[in-house]
């Protein structure tokens with residue numbers, strides 16, 4: 001199998017986040033996709049070992065922000081290379097909350113989706129969360145950060161728990 005074929009699939013980068021009880025979590029994903037329009041729903045694939053997966057399941061709601069091109073590797077590293085299990089990823093940024101109680105960071109985000117969890121599909125290493133959009137907002141006019149830009153301009157890497165990881 002030529003896994004470089006996957007590199008031709010275009011996507012953006014997102015932060016998916018949730019809060020339940022005392023737990024607050026968020027992680028970078030490239031797997032947020034609009035799946036339907038009416039009602040508007042999106043799916044997001046989150047590794048079962050990512051702390052964020054358990055918090056989304058417990059919360060029954062999550063937020064997705066669309067990362068924009070102003071994002072730097074400190075921001076990506078904060079959400080994409082550390083775990084919320086023992087670290088507050090929201091501490092260094094302004095934190096807001098959706099009406100459904102999900103935390104999100106408006107900085108470096110061009111849009112926000114507030115989602116109610118309506119279905120969870122076990123797809124092996126990852127859980128596919130289907131969220132119904134309760135609210136959507138444009139947060140800035142910045143261009144969205146594409147995965148391609150992340151690789152080519154920011155010289156970013158993909159960690160093992162990402163759906164798109166290639167050994």
Ligand SMILES: Cc1cc2nc3c(=O)[nH]c(=O)nc-3n(C[C@H](O)[C@H](O)[C@H](O)COP(=O)(O)O)c2cc1C
Pocket residue numbers: 013025026027028029030031045046047048049050051052053076079080081082083084085126150156157158159161162163164
């Ligand atoms: C560019 C990039 C893309 C990623 N894509 C995904 C993804 O689609 N799904 C996923 O579960 N993790 C993905 N990750 C990995 C998580 O962001 C990472 O494992 C994070 O540390 C998990 O944090 P948590 O333990 O707080 O949930 C990606 C990371 C990066 C940097």
